[in-house]
Amino acid sequence: MAKIIKADGMNKCIGCYSCMLSCSCINYKHHSLEKSAIKIKTSGGLSGKFTSTVCVACKDERACLESCPSKALEKRSGGGVILNEEVCIGCKKCVSACIVGAISFDEESKKPIICKHCGICTKFCPHACLRMEEVDDDL
Ligand code: SF4
Ligand code: SF4
DSSP: OOOEEOOOOGGOOOOOOOOHHHHHHHHHOOOSSSSSSSSEEOOSTOOOOOOOOOOOOSOOOOHHHHTTTTOOOOOOSSSSSSOOOOOOOOOOOOHHHHTTSSSEETTTTTTEEOOOOOOOOHHOOOOOOOOOEEOOOOO
């Protein structure tokens, strides 16, 4: 059965950025917050709360995939997409097409950074703000 990330415990987030660092280090071999496919930021004001931005694993209509002129994005079973870097031409159309603004662009590699729902971030969150949810395979 496929799994997708759910960021539904963000009320417990302390802003340690462990999720972002683990994604960046493990998926992009980069010890920074820059290359993470999940983004955490303060929600503003004095409340001290944090919000997350990450792919919501669209199923019916995957706007990023539909915007791609080179067919570099394939449907991922359970929702979301998988990037084929070999085919990507770095046009950034997927970045502006994503319905939740979850795709960033790596100016070094000239490729988009797109969550593949691997779940690494969920393992490093010390407060269980993130979790994996089982969903039906749809491919
Ligand atoms: S940047 Fe790559 S994946 Fe995104 S729309 Fe352009 S070709 Fe497709
Ligand atoms: S990257 Fe954005 S548009 Fe593409 S599947 Fe995820 S949430 Fe949907």
